[in-house]
Amino acid sequence: MKKIGIITSGGDCGGLNAVIKGAAQMAHSYGAACYVIPNGYAGLYNLLEFDSLVELTADRIDSVNANAAGSEAGHSRVKVKNIKDEKKYDRIKQGLNKFGIEGLVISGGDDSGSVMVDLSENGIKCIHAPKTMDLDLQTYSVGFDSTVNRIATFAEDIKTTGRTHNRIIVMEVFGRYAGHTAFRAGIAADADAILIPEIPVDFDALYEHCKKIYTRRVMTSDVRAGTYLILVAEGLRNANGEELYDEAAGIDAFGHKKLAGAGIYVQNELSKRFKNDPTIKAFMQESKMYVEGIYEKPEVRTVTPGHLVRCGRSSVYDVNFGKEAGAGAVVLLQSGLSGFTVTGFSQGKIGYIPAKEAIKQRHVEAETAAYYEKMGVCFGRKPPQVAAPGFAQKTGQIERYLSI
Numbered sequence: 001m002k003k004i005g006i007i008t009s010g011g012d013c014g015g016l017n018a019v020i021k022g023a024a025q026m027a028h029s030y031g032a033a034c035y036v037i038p039n040g041y042a043g044l045y046n047l048l049e050f051d052s053l054v055e056l057t058a059d060r061i062d063s064v065n066a067n068a069a070g071s072e073a074g075h076s077r078v079k080v081k082n083i084k085d086e087k088k089y090d091r092i093k094q095g096l097n098k099f100g101i102e103g104l105v106i107s108g109g110d111d112s113g114s115v116m117v118d119l120s121e122n123g124i125k126c127i128h129a130p131k132t133m134d135l136d137l138q139t140y141s142v143g144f145d146s147t148v149n150r151i152a153t154f155a156e157d158i159k160t161t162g163r164t165h166n167r168i169i170v171m172e173v174f175g176r177y178a179g180h181t182a183f184r185a186g187i188a189a190d191a192d193a194i195l196i197p198e199i200p201v202d203f204d205a206l207y208e209h210c211k212k213i214y215t216r217r218v219m220t221s222d223v224r225a226g227t228y229l230i231l232v233a234e235g236l237r238n239a240n241g242e243e244l245y246d247e248a249a250g251i252d253a254f255g256h257k258k259l260a261g262a263g264i265y266v267q268n269e270l271s272k273r274f275k276n277d278p279t280i281k282a283f284m285q286e287s288k289m290y291v292e293g294i295y296e297k298p299e300v301r302t303v304t305p306g307h308l309v310r311c312g313r314s315s316v317y318d319v320n321f322g323k324e325a326g327a328g329a330v331v332l333l334q335s336g337l338s339g340f341t342v343t344g345f346s347q348g349k350i351g352y353i354p355a356k357e358a359i360k361q362r363h364v365e366a367e368t369a370a371y372y373e374k375m376g377v378c379f380g381r382k383p384p385q386v387a388a389p390g391f392a393q394k395t396g397q398i399e400r401y402l403s404i
Helices: 016-029 040-045 058-062 088-098 110-121 144-165 180-188 203-220 262-276 280-286 316-334 366-373
Strands: 003-008 033-036 103-108 126-130 167-173 193-195 228-233 299-303 340-346 349-354 392-395 398-401
Touching: 003 016, 003 040, 003 316, 016 033, 016 058, 016 103, 016 316, 040 088, 040 110, 103 110, 103 316, 110 126, 126 316, 144 167, 144 180, 144 228, 144 299, 144 316, 167 180, 167 262, 180 193, 180 228, 180 366, 193 203, 203 228, 203 262, 203 280, 228 262, 262 299, 316 340, 316 349
Parallel strands: 003 033, 003 103, 103 126, 126 340, 167 228, 167 299, 193 228
Antiparallel strands: 340 349, 392 398
């Protein structure tokens, strides 16, 4: 291939500029030119209307900061299959032919990946560089490491406010129906409770854990100061399996519910229990916080960092993986492949699997959550009875495992 196009799509995150840079640099090594197709699939559909495209020459690629989050190529959320134009695929092919583009490197998550599969099945050559801060693909995805590091930092920082005001802090983060971001960031930030879609929440169990830890911290502090931190994934469900979100948020371009409001729901459930718990008045009096009619129970506050977890700087891991995935996608295109997802680069080999398999949703494993429950983390339930953790013993080149 002599000309390759680059598209980034879906939500922005860390590592995307590294994908762009890696793809362009690898294309140059093949003597191929690389072009930005701006604004995701919207730009691809409207390619026929462009007068020119930005070529990622050596000088232009120098100006792309691989460490910056976000994407030099821009994004949009457009499902090509849903475009009402019956000749949409012909229109896209005509746009590609106009600029002589023979193949596409597409970086996106499950939704963007499904569009990429659709394009490949309609005769458009493309390779997928996996990207989603949610980590819910079957492969590692650009953006996750950058995002969880930012969430963990925010969560750790907010404890100073929580402790100063003796508040229970609820932090709601992205992740849709997979809880990886809340889970891993919560573990890193020493969160007291982590609520994820994979484990329906028993609010009575959560309250008992919160009350026990919070009151102990306040009463054992020499200045009567304490806090309790909860990380909540947006796709939360209660014990009845009902999704907890604000229905007024509507749906997105792919027909998905916009999940928001789980944090407020958790706040309200805990606040109700504090208010109705007859032992709380005595605790407030004993801790010298009680003021009748004004300050009769602990405060529960919700914080939503939102898009702050997507922006800023990329982690070192995401920059490395992004460059390798972008470069690997070009190599696969130059090898005549289409419809695959790059899984990584190791020992001189580029890994790849069919994109149809890569975009299948992956969830937090129940065994992993149970492992951390044994260490005292609350997942909004009474911990199940499980066997003691096993161990892995490495002898020479043989690694043996015992399951928990």
